[in-house]
Amino acid sequence: MSPTSTPAWQDLRRHAARLAEVHLSALFARDPARAQRFAAEACGLYLDYSKQRIDAGALGTLLHLAEQQDLAGWRRRLFAGEPVNHTEQRAALHMALRAPRGVSFVANGCEVSAAVHAVRDRMYAFAAAVRSGERRGARGARFEAVVNIGIGGSDFGPRMVCAALAPQIDGPRPWFVANVDGAELHDTLARLRPETTLFIVTSKTFSTQETLANAQRAREWLVAALGEAAVSKHFVAVSTHAARVAAFGIDPAHMFEFWDWVGGRYSVWSAVGLSIVLALGPERFDALLAGAHALDRHFVEAPAERNLPVLMGLLGIWNTHFLGCASQVVVPYAQRLELFCGWLQQLELESNGKGVNRAGLPVDHATTPVLWGSVGTNAQHAYFQMLHQGPAVHAVDFILPVEAGHPYPEMQRMLVANCLAQSAALMRGKTATEVRAELAAQGLAGEALDAAVPHRVFPGNRPSNTLLLPRLDAYHLGALLALYEHRTFVQSVIWDINPFDQWGVELGKQLAQQILDPARIEMMDASTKTLYQRIGAMNH
Numbered sequence: 412m413s414p415t416s417t418p419a420w421q422d423l424r425r426h427a428a429r430l431a432e433v434h435l436s437a438l439f440a441r442d443p444a445r446a447q448r449f450a451a452e453a454c455g456l457y458l459d460y461s462k463q464r465i466d467a468g469a470l471g472t473l474l475h476l477a478e479q480q481d482l483a484g485w486r487r488r489l490f491a492g493e494p495v496n497h498t499e500q501r502a503a504l505h506m507a508l509r510a511p512r513g514v515s516f517v518a519n520g521c522e523v524s525a526a527v528h529a530v531r532d533r534m535y536a537f538a539a540a541v542r543s544g545e546r547r548g549a550r551g552a553r554f555e556a557v558v559n560i561g562i563g564g565s566d567f568g569p570r571m572v573c574a575a576l577a578p579q580i581d582g583p584r585p586w587f588v589a590n591v592d593g594a595e596l597h598d599t600l601a602r603l604r605p606e607t608t609l610f611i612v613t614s615k616t617f618s619t620q621e622t623l624a625n626a627q628r629a630r631e632w633l634v635a636a637l638g639e640a641a642v643s644k645h646f647v648a649v650s651t652h653a654a655r656v657a658a659f660g661i662d663p664a665h666m667f668e669f670w671d672w673v674g675g676r677y678s679v680w681s682a683v684g685l686s687i688v689l690a691l692g693p694e695r696f697d698a699l700l701a702g703a704h705a706l707d708r709h710f711v712e713a714p715a716e717r718n719l720p721v722l723m724g725l726l727g728i729w730n731t732h733f734l735g736c737a738s739q740v741v742v743p744y745a746q747r748l749e750l751f752c753g754w755l756q757q758l759e760l761e762s763n764g765k766g767v768n769r770a771g772l773p774v775d776h777a778t779t780p781v782l783w784g785s786v787g788t789n790a791q792h793a794y795f796q797m798l799h800q801g802p803a804v805h806a807v808d809f810i811l812p813v814e815a816g817h818p819y820p821e822m823q824r825m826l827v828a829n830c831l832a833q834s835a836a837l838m839r840g841k842t843a844t845e846v847r848a849e850l851a852a853q854g855l856a857g858e859a860l861d862a863a864v865p866h867r868v869f870p871g872n873r874p875s876n877t878l879l880l881p882r883l884d885a886y887h888l889g890a891l892l893a894l895y896e897h898r899t900f901v902q903s904v905i906w907d908i909n910p911f912d913q914w915g916v917e918l919g920k921q922l923a924q925q926i927l928d929p930a931r932i933e934m935m936d937a938s939t940k941t942l943y944q945r946i947g948a949m950n951h
């Protein structure tokens with residue numbers, strides 16, 4: 412059912428009208444316990460959502476909306492391995508990948524946990540052999556570099572996790588090649604030696620153009636240096652498709668399997684994480700899985716009003732539909748989370764960037780807001796001007812690991828101060844009266860003062876979450892990723908859309924094939940043909 416037809420939606424409109432005139436600073440002034448009241452925690456993660464433009468009445472109605480959209484039922488179906496991805500008749504059971512031994516999951520009626528652990532055991536044995544030097548390259552050299560060749564879900568997750576936990580890397584150095592712009596492969600290979608390089612070709616379908624093109628070139632590079640026989644020692648695959656792996660020339664015995672019930676953007680917990688295991692070791696991968704599993708349990712067990720993914724999902728709905736925030740900005744105050752936003756963009760935008768509901772009817776409401784962001788404090792020197800004084804269409808998530816991951820405590824204090832200062836500034840703003848007093852104290856008066864004031868006023872009243880992690884370690888990173896996964900799911904349920912398919916990416920792929928085919932380029936539109944010809948001319 413469309414959320415807009417629920418009684419809760421109509422009630423939320425009334426709450427929004429009531430709160431439209433109330434400034435966030437007034438909400439804080441009214442309720443001295445606001446910061447405690449609008450906070451929740453789980454798995455070491457602490458969420459302060461008191462700087463959201465809600466009160467108890469609006470929040471209660473958001474929780475009603477979740478009931479009216481049967482969130483509990485959909486969550487049960489998700490965890491029960493029912494085909495919630497109904498357009499592909501698949502379960503979406505990434506939670507099975509991070510459950511400890513002994514916890515059983517069933518996908519579409521089949522028990523999957525035994526297979527999950529069998530593949531993980533193989534991954535760990537392989538990683539142990541590579542990390543110890545027992546398994547070596549064709550010339551007998553230890554592997555010093557591991558190149559993951561994959562794109563989308565077969566790249567973002569492991570690349571981001573390896574960057575986030577980079578100081579703890581104690582195995583071969585991980586590299587990542589995704590783009591069909593050969594510059595990425597070229598620049599990577601230029602820094603590597605074939606004798607000491609292991610390639611992981613990671614592709615759920617093993618049919619992705621970019622990945623196969625990169626893998627083919629990497630294979631040629633290796634064969635040119637070490638001969639054809641070296642391929643079996645230097646190439647492994649991660650895929651659901653053994654036949655295509657074999658056709659590419661990788662022995663399926665060197666393939667680490669995953670399954671159609673693992674969506675690409677939810678796959679970092681599967682064999683897609685092999686590069687993480689090689690770089691960081693099985694214990695840290697276990698910790699990543701444990702953090703995500705703890706968050707899974709929290710999502711299933713915690714009451715809605717204290718449930719982090721439920722709260723974050725509903726606050727997103729509130730901001731998108733009732734406060735006009737068509738933009739969700741995510742700003743981690745952690746340099747090592749530089750790639751987090753890229754991972755999250757695939758997760759949320761590929762999942763919830765949909766235009767029809769589960770029944771295939773056009774939705775009568777917005778779906779996912781534009782999601783973007785980058786690390787603080789750098790972001791403050793780029794687009795925060797707009798967040799403070801531009802159109803009020805942005806909701807911000809601040810993410811802050813509290814413990815410094817470096818030996819410079821003074822710098823960590825500055826980082827923390829900046830993070831807190833930005834959410835406070837967005838919340839309270841600065842009134843004309845405050846600006847006048849400040850300028851007058853600086854000696855400005857008369858017309859000059861009047862002219863200066865409007866430029867320095869901050870409206871404030873701009874919503875944000877602040878999410879604290881004790882530190883950026885594997886466990887809390889796992890919990891953070893699972894939190895956003897489930898937030899995405901919660902929002903899909905409210906919107907009554909399928910978050911687990913991605914048909915919207917297909918047309919461009921088909922047309923790229925058409926453009927590559929001289930016999931079919933003629934059938935393209937005039938603009939595309941002209942550009943193609945122009946490019947041809949510029950190439951000569």
Ligand SMILES: O=P(O)(O)OC[C@H]1O[C@H](O)[C@H](O)[C@@H](O)[C@@H]1O
Nearest residue numbers: 562563564565614615616619675
């Ligand atoms: O893992 P692969 O099959 O190579 O797919 C890689 C990516 O391809 C497409 O972009 C899909 O939309 C993504 O969801 C997927 O992660």
